[in-house]
Amino acid sequence: GENVEQHPSTLSVQEGDSAVIKCTYSDSASNYFPWYKQELGKRPQLIIDIRSNVGEKKDQRIAVTLNKTAKHFSLHITETQPEDSAVYFCAAPRNQGGKLIFGQGTELSVKP
C-alpha cells in the first residue's frame, strides 16, 4: 500500500524567507497530491494540489513541484509571513478505494 513520508517535522524561518517541505511516496500509480494547511484549532484546508500529468503548479506565493521518477513532491512557500505559521500535511491516494494517505505533518513557524 501507499506510504507517505514528510520532512522536516518542524521548520522555523524568518519572515520573508522561503520554506520548502518535501514528501516522498511509494506507489508509482499515485496520481494526485494535495497539500493541506491546518492552523491551531482549525480544520485542514486544501491550499494547493497537483496531478501527475504536470510537474509544477503555482498559486501566488505557493507552489508545488512533482518528480514522478523520484516519487517525491514538494511545497514551496516564498516571502513567508507570520500567518503562514501552521501545520502542513501532504497526502497521496491509496491505490484502491477512497483513502488519502497523509504525511506526518510539518509544523512551520514564521518569526517576525
Added chain:
Amino acid sequence: DTEVTQTPKHLVMGMTNKKSLKCEQHMGHRAMYWYKQKAKKPPELMFVYSYEKLSINESVPSRFSPECPNSSLLNLHLHALQPEDSALYLCASSLTPGGNQPQHFGDGTRLSIL
C-alpha cells in the same frame, strides 16, 4: 461554496452516554468521510461513504457507528466511548470517491470523554 458543516463544535460526554455527531454538505459531493485527529498528528481515516453506501471501514471499534441518511448528511453515533477516544472528529467530502479528488473538511467536533 466549498463548505462542510459539523455540529456540535464541542462535546463532553461520559463513558456511558450515547451521542451523535452530524455533518452536512450541499455541494453535491457523493463521497463523505469521517476522520479522527489527535493534536499535531495527521487525520486518521475511520469511514468512507460512496454514493450513500459504506465503502471503507478502517477497522473502527463498534462503539462508533456511522450513518448516511442521504447524499448531504453524515452522522457518527457514539456509545460507550473510552478516554482515548477524546480527539477532534473531522468530516470531509469530495465530488466523487477514489482518493484522487480534493477533500474538503469541516471544522470538526472536539470530543472529550470523561
